[in-house]
Amino acid sequence: MIQTFTQNDILRYAYEETTTEENQQIEELLMHDHELLLFYLDVMDLKAGLNKIELEPSTRVIDTILNYSKEKRQQSQSRQQYH
Incomplete structure (x- = not known):
């Protein structure tokens, strides 16, 4: 069965709230879906920025x-x- 992932799943992945199996599937997807990869990179940039807030x-x-x-x-x- 092919799993489809949403931006919400990418957020869960960025915050390490996904299972090992989901991680593997999402990582595979990110290698092939440029739009979701860009979304993931944006999320990671925002996450890093949030950590710098005073x-x-x-x-x-x-x-x-x-x-x-x-x-x-x-x-x-x-x-x-x-x-």
Whole structure:
């Protein structure tokens, strides 16, 4: 039986969610289907790019939050002095 694969299957393959048998079939398909090969290469590029995304806030954002907190604390202390 000949298995047909979709772009969804290629995504599963890229994220190592396919069986060994599916891997072999997909690899064979990628050697013969230029369009799916290009899709696979695009997916791998995007996947690599996602791994480079910064998962921490920038220094500017941290500084803004700290400054806001400092200002609020000072305002609170000023109000307490007048009561």
